[in-house]
Amino acid sequence: MADVEDRYTFVRPLLGAANDLIDWMSNLDNRLMFGLPDIDAAIRGIARGELCYLTGRAHSGKTQVVLNMVHHNPKAGFSTSRLMRLTTWS
Numbered sequence: 001m002a003d004v005e006d007r008y009t010f011v012r013p014l015l016g017a018a019n020d021l022i023d024w025m026s027n028l029d030n031r032l033m034f035g036l037p038d039i040d041a042a043i044r045g046i047a048r049g050e051l052c053y054l055t056g057r058a059h060s061g062k063t064q065v066v067l068n069m070v071h072h073n074p075k076a077g078f079s080t081s082r083l084m085r086l087t088t089w090s
Contacts, residue, residue, distance in 0.1 A: 024047070025044060028044065028045065030047060030048065031044060031045030031046060031047045032045050032046045032047075032069060032073050032076055033045040033069070033072055033073060034065065034068065034069050034072070035068045035069055035071060035072030035073075036065070036068065054066065
């Protein structure tokens with residue numbers, strides 16, 4: 001039995017994986033918050049490696065939501081002027 005455990009080290013007990021997931025989700029320091037309390041409570045921000053689509057009709061405030069996120073996450077290292085350069089169609 002020990003030989004099998006030594007060969008398959010990539011398999012972890014479910015409890016360990018679940019505890020790691022709970023720790024990752026509950027650590028709000030490494031997550032970007034939107035700065036909108038209702039949305040932040042529902043999705044707990046965005047973490048590294050996650051993909052978030054922000055969709056909406058023209059002139060519905062998508063850029064304002066992103067700028068609000070940049071404003072409420074100063075430790076993330078985003079610059080508003082750099083972000084505006086990335087989002088401008090020129």
